[in-house]
Amino acid sequence: MSEYVNIKGVVVRETNLRESDKLLTVVSFEKGKLAVNCRGVRSMKSKRFSAAELYAYSDMTLLYKDGVYSLKEAELIESFYGIRYDIESFAASSYFSEILESVCIENQPDPELVSLFLNSMYLLANRKDKPIPFIKSVYELRTALEEGLAPDVSCCSVCAGTDSPGYLDIANGVFVCADCFHSELSSQEGGRFLVPLGRDSLRLARSILAAPSKRAFSFSPDRQVISELSYASEKYLLYHTGGNYNTLEFLHSVVQM
Numbered sequence: 739m740s741e742y743v744n745i746k747g748v749v750v751r752e753t754n755l756r757e758s759d760k761l762l763t764v765v766s767f768e769k770g771k772l773a774v775n776c777r778g779v780r781s782m783k784s785k786r787f788s789a790a791e792l793y794a795y796s797d798m799t800l801l802y803k804d805g806v807y808s809l810k811e812a813e814l815i816e817s818f819y820g821i822r823y824d825i826e827s828f829a830a831s832s833y834f835s836e837i838l839e840s841v842c843i844e845n846q847p848d849p850e851l852v853s854l855f856l857n858s859m860y861l862l863a864n865r866k867d868k869p870i871p872f873i874k875s876v877y878e879l880r881t882a883l884e885e886g887l888a889p890d891v892s893c894c895s896v897c898a899g900t901d902s903p904g905y906l907d908i909a910n911g912v913f914v915c916a917d918c919f920h921s922e923l924s925s926q927e928g929g930r931f932l933v934p935l936g937r938d939s940l941r942l943a944r945s946i947l948a949a950p951s952k953r954a955f956s957f958s959p960d961r962q963v964i965s966e967l968s969y970a971s972e973k974y975l976l977y978h979t980g981g982n983y984n985t986l987e988f989l990h991s992v993v994q995m
């Protein structure tokens with residue numbers, strides 16, 4: 739049995755095979771994550787060349803046959819070309835795509851995650867006023883949100899206060915204010931994995947998590963607030979996705995957080 743399938747998808751991994759063939763990992767709006775075979779696509783003469791490059795976002799026609807997808811036709815929508823000339827953006831896109839690849843599942847579409855990735859890539863390719871640690875923090879928090887793993891930062895999980903600095907309790911996914919942390923109750927639970935979250939970082943985390951998708955990147959916080967939230971959101975996502983992302987070390991080596 740064979741059939742043609744049309745998808746809109748972005749290449750998150752490419753592996754060169756023999757001759758001019760490639761194996762792509764594509765994350766699509768319609769079918770989640772897919773392995774796609776591409777024959778003859780490394781030849782510059784191939785019309786599909788640009789659509790089969792890493793981070794290319796394209797309209798693709800695939801042939802599904804004997805359990806394998808092959809790329810038949812493709813029309814490039816966006817190449818995110820600017821990322822190739824900016825080592826910091828490239829490092830961030832490597833980390834984002836590794837996360838996307840690890841949380842997406844074959845034949846389980848998650849259009850919000852694909853949109854989040856594309857929006858992040860657009861900002862990385864057209865860098866203006868958004869610092870990379872901010873884009874990263876939004877990406878991490880919104881990935882947690884889409885996966886149903888978002889922390890509850892609406893108030894302190896002990897006293898329900900909403901306006902004091904405190905800590906993000908990484909494992910339990912809750913916020914604990916500084917007063918409650920120093921109280922007897924919290925000190926009895928000394929083994930908890932807590933990272934500091936000041937008042938402004940707490941508010942920023944709430945805003946990022948509550949925003950409609952298109953507005954998630956619309957904030958312009960101070961450098962120090964970004965730095966604090968970036969540390970917390972990274973620890974949080976790594977803990978909850980069981981991630982051990984190879985690309986994160988590279989990102990830290992080129993971007994000061």
Ligand SMILES: [Zn+2]
Binds near residue numbers: 894897919
């Ligand atoms: Zn409290």
